[in-house]
Structures are given as C-alpha cells and as structure tokens.
Amino acid sequence: MLIGVPKEIxxxxxxxxxxxxxxRELIARGHRVLVEKDAGAGIGAGDADYGAAGASxxxxxxxxxxxxxLIVKVKEPLAGERARLRPGQALFTYLHLAPDADQVRDLxxxxxxxxxxxxxxxxxxxxPLLAPMSEIAGRMAIQxxxxxxxxxxxxxGVLISGATGLSPARIVVLGAGVVGSxxxxxAAGMGADVAALSRSAGxxxxxxxxxxxxxxxxxxxxxxxxxxxxxxxAVIGSAMVPGGLAPKxxxxxxxxxxxxxxxxxxxxxxxxxCFETSRPTTHADPVYAVDGVLHYCVANMPGAVPxxxxxxxxxxxxxxxxxxxxxxxxxxxxxxxxxxxxxxICRGKVTRKEVAEALGYSLTEAQAALAA
Numbered sequence: 181m182l183i184g185v186p187k188e189i190x191x192x193x194x195x196x197x198x199x200x201x202x203x204r205e206l207i208a209r210g211h212r213v214l215v216e217k218d219a220g221a222g223i224g225a226g227d228a229d230y231g232a233a234g235a236s237x238x239x240x241x242x243x244x245x246x247x248x249x250l251i252v253k254v255k256e257p258l259a260g261e262r263a264r265l266r267p268g269q270a271l272f273t274y275l276h277l278a279p280d281a282d283q284v285r286d287l288x289x290x291x292x293x294x295x296x297x298x299x300x301x302x303x304x305x306x307x308p309l310l311a312p313m314s315e316i317a318g319r320m321a322i323q324x325x326x327x328x329x330x331x332x333x334x335x336x337g338v339l340i341s342g343a344t345g346l347s348p349a350r351i352v353v354l355g356a357g358v359v360g361s362x363x364x365x366x367a368a369g370m371g372a373d374v375a376a377l378s379r380s381a382g383x384x385x386x387x388x389x390x391x392x393x394x395x396x397x398x399x400x401x402x403x404x405x406x407x408x409x410x411x412x413x414a415v416i417g418s419a420m421v422p423g424g425l426a427p428k429x430x431x432x433x434x435x436x437x438x439x440x441x442x443x444x445x446x447x448x449x450x451x452x453x454c455f456e457t458s459r460p461t462t463h464a465d466p467v468y469a470v471d472g473v474l475h476y477c478v479a480n481m482p483g484a485v486p487x488x489x490x491x492x493x494x495x496x497x498x499x500x501x502x503x504x505x506x507x508x509x510x511x512x513x514x515x516x517x518x519x520x521x522x523x524x525i526c527r528g529k530v531t532r533k534e535v536a537e538a539l540g541y542s543l544t545e546a547q548a549a550l551a552a
Contacts, residue, residue, distance in 0.1 A: 181505040182212045184248025186241045187219040190255045192463035194222025194486035195493070197252035197273070202494045202501070204233035211505045214238050214248060223487040245269075250509060252501055254493065255480055256283055267291030267527065270509040272501065274298055274313075276479075277524055278425045278538040279452035287525045288541075293509060297493075299423040299532060300500065300522035307422060309500070309522075311358050312492040314447075316482045318362030318418065321445045322370065324481075325351065325414035328443045328467060328474050335474060336441035338413050341371035348372050349413040354405065354429050354454060356383035356397075359418035359447050367416075368394040375408050406434055414443040417454040423524070424534030426451040432470075440472035449477040513550055520546050527552065 183206060185197045196219050198206070203213045213235040217227060227237045238244060245251065245264035253273035257265070262283065265271065268291065275296035277284050287294045297309035322340070329349065331337035342348035351367040353360045356378035367374045368391050377400040378384045388397045398404045409415055409430060420426050426448035435457055448454040449461075457470045461477045463484055468475055482489035500519055504512045513520045524532040526549035536543040 181250055181508070182214065182248050183250045183252055183501070183505060184244035185213065185215045185219055185235075185252055186244045186261070187216040188222075188254055188483075189241075189258055189261070190462075190480055190483070193255055193480050193483040195254040195483055195490045196220045196223055196225070196486075197254055198498075198501070199223070199490060199494050200225050200229040200233040200235070202498045203230055203235045205498065206502065206505060207234035209502065209506065212236070214244055216241055216244055223490045250501075250504055252497075254490070255483075256280070257287075259286065262286035262290060265290040265292040268293065270295065270504065272297070272497075272504065272522075274450075275524055276450040277532070277535045278423065279450075281539050284525070284530065284535060284539055284541070288528055288530065291527050292525070293513075293523070293527060294525040295504075295513075295519070295522040296423070296524045296532075297497065297522065299524065301422075301518045303518065308518075309493075309496050310422075312496050313482045313489065314358035314418075315362050316485065316489055316492060317447045318359035318416075319366050320481050320485070321359070321363045321416045321418075321447055322351070322366040322372075324445050324476050325349075325367075325416065325443050326370070328476060329413060329441075331441075333474075334441070334467065334469065335443055336413060336439060340367070350375070350411050352377070352408045352412040352415045353418065354378075354400070354415065355418035355420070355448075356380065356387050357418060357420065359420075360416065361387050363416045363418065363447075364391065364395060375412075377404055377408065400429075405429055406437070409434055410437050412438065412442055414445065415455075417444065417446040417448050417458075419454045420448050420451055421534060423532050424451070425538050426454045428454060428456050430455040430457075432456050435473055436471050438471070438473050441474070443474045443476065446475065446477045447481065450479045453477060510550055513546070520550075523549070526550065 329335035529544035
C-alpha cells in the first residue's frame with residue numbers, strides 16, 4: 181500500500197503522523213511511504229531520517245494526497261486538505277467531528293473513508309488511540325493552570341503548592357477518566373487541594389484508592405460542581421462522550437460566582453467543550469477572559485510537546501496502520517470490530533451515531549457502508 185504523511189498545518193501543530201521508525205517498519209513489510217518535506221521537523225526528525233528509513237520525500241501536500249491510498253495524520257484535515265481528498269481514499273487521524281459541521285460536510289462530499297483515532301476501541305471498550313494524548317493533555321493541564329494562575333499571566337497570583345503556613349491552590353477536576361485522573365495525580369503531586377468529580381463511581385474509587393487523603397472525590401451532581409467551582413482557583417474540564425459532544429458541566433451562571441483570576445482549562449474543547457463559555461483557541465492565542473475568569477481552550481494541547489506526543493501516539497497507532505496496510509482498508513475494517521468503531525464517515529455516509537445525532541445526518545451502519 182502507498183501511505184502518505186503530510187505536514188500538519190494546524191496553528192502550532194508540530195506532531196507528525198509517522199515517525200521514521202514507524203515508516204521503516206511499514207517499508208520493511210513491503211509498503212511505500214511518502215512524507216512531505218519537513219513534516220518531521222517539529223519532533224527533530226529530518227528528511228534524511230525518513231530517507232534513511234526508506235521513505236520518499238515529496239515537496240508538496242498535493243503530491244501526497246494525489247498518490248496515497250492511506251493518509252496518516254495527527255489532527256483533523258483543514259479545509260484545504262479536505263478539498264484534496266478523493267473518493268475511496270482512506271484518512272486515519274483525530275477527527276472530533278461532532279462539533280464540526282463544516283468538516284463533516286466536506287468529508288461526506290469527498291467520498292473518502294474517514295477513520296478517527298478517538299473512537300477506535302479495544303475488546304474491553306477502552307479507547308487505545310485516544311488514551312496516550314489524553315494522558316499527556318491531563319498532565320499538561322496542571323502545568324497550564326499553574327502558569328496562568330501567575331499574576332503576570334492574568335491569574336490570581338496563587339502558587340499551586342502554597343507555601344509554609346499558607347493553603348495550596350484548590351484544583352477541581354471534572355471527570356475521572358484518563359485526562360482527569362492524570363490531572364488529579366499531577367495536581368496532588370504538586371501539593372494542591374484536589375477535588376475530583378465524576379458520574380462514574382469506578383474511576384473515582386480507583387483514583388481515591390491511589391491518592392488517598394490527597395484527593396476529595398465526589399459523585400458529580402450540579403450542586404457538587406457549583407459548590408466546588410465557587411472555591412476553585414483552577415478547574416480542569418475533562419468530561420467526554422466518545423465521538424459525541426462533551427456535556428456542558430459549568431454554566432455561565434456558575435462562572436459568575438467564581439473567583440476573579442481563576443483559570444479554566446477545557447481539555448474537552450475538541451469535542452465542543454464542557455464549559456458553556458468555552459470556544460476553541462490556539463497555542464498562538466491560548467486564553468481569553470469571561471467574567472474575570474481565564475479560559476484556556478487549546479484544541480491541540482499535546483502539540484506543544486510534539487516529540488513526546490508523536491512517539492506516544494505512534495506506539496498506539498502503528499499496529500492499526502500496519503493492519504490497514506496489510507489487509508487493505510476495507511477488509512481491515514470489516515474484520516476488526518475495534519478498528520471499525522473508528523469509522524466515522526464512509527464514502528459519503530455518516531457511520532458514527534454520535535456524529536449523526538449531533539449534526540442531523542441520517543445514520544448508516546458501518547457494516548452496511550462497507551458492504552455498499
């Protein structure tokens with residue numbers, strides 16, 4: 181199979197779909213890999229590294245999209261990239277379609293086969309391709325909160341750990357999945373007063389058992405959230421519905437009761453955000469204030485640590501890329517139910533229930549779309 185790796189063009193996105201090591205493994209199995217010039221520069225991988233792995237370097241994204249049977253990326257294709265997709269071509273990347281009507285429309289019209297990392301599942305129902313970036317984003321969320329709580333950054337002027345004789349910052353984490361649990365661990369490790377709220381008892385119990393008295397854990401209700409955010413110095417939003425819109429957990433009315441200079445970090449922003457006042461931002465312009473509360477809503481947080489993120493992502497994605505290449509895209513999707521869960525759009529049809537419901541499309545079952 182001919183696999184294409186274009187350079188990412190989202191603002192301050194430095195990750196790359198395949199590392200040279202991943203390219204080498206695909207080539208060793210008899211596949212061809214095309215890599216756009218400088219695609220790996222953000223992780224310190226030069227064109228010579230890809231060339232040494234056996235990949236071919238091309239100068240433009242047009243060459244990648246025109247030739248490749250399978251496009252492997254990191255972030256969702258932007259409008260210019262979507263215009264280059266062609267019927268039957270496969271795209272394997274993070275998509276986050278539910279809040280993005282324009283992207284869904286363009287992917288449907290392209291006739292491409294769009295497989296989303298974030299909805300590929302394991303036999304146990306986990307999300308193995310979302311997990312590594314969720315881990316990194318959860319850990320970064322506390323770094324971000326610490327930075328923006330500093331007065332020169334617009335925050336309250338509070339140190340996460342506090343100081344001798346002084347209380348630490350109060351950190352509230354909404355959600356106890358991969359993002360939330362990692363955020364809670366880092367916050368607790370820095371000495372914060374940490375509260376975690378989740379609708380699911382199991383993850384909370386596991387996190388409580390791990391962190392003990394360093395964590396206050398609550399089964400989430402609107403009353404609990406309202407009480408905790410009033411006292412919070414920073415709130416980390418990590419609630420999600422796989423493939424669907426994130427639930428709105430913090431209303432504008434709740435926001436008005438928060439401390440001025442408090443910080444919200446909405447890690448769920450790529451699925452629409454879990455704060456009512458959230459809107460996507462970029463690494464170039466990451467924060468804005470509403471009612472005196474700073475909002476950090478960068479939709480590609482792990483892109484700021486691209487080397488760590490790319491290698492973590494490739495460890496998870498490479499087995500699936502190999503399967504798509506070895507079996508062929510359609511056969512791989514038919515035979516692997518977990519990979520098929522990643523199929524969001526197939527040759528003009530929306531195949532992910534949460535996307536169809538969010539944007540008013542008719543749903544076509546994945547098996548039926550593949551059989552058509």
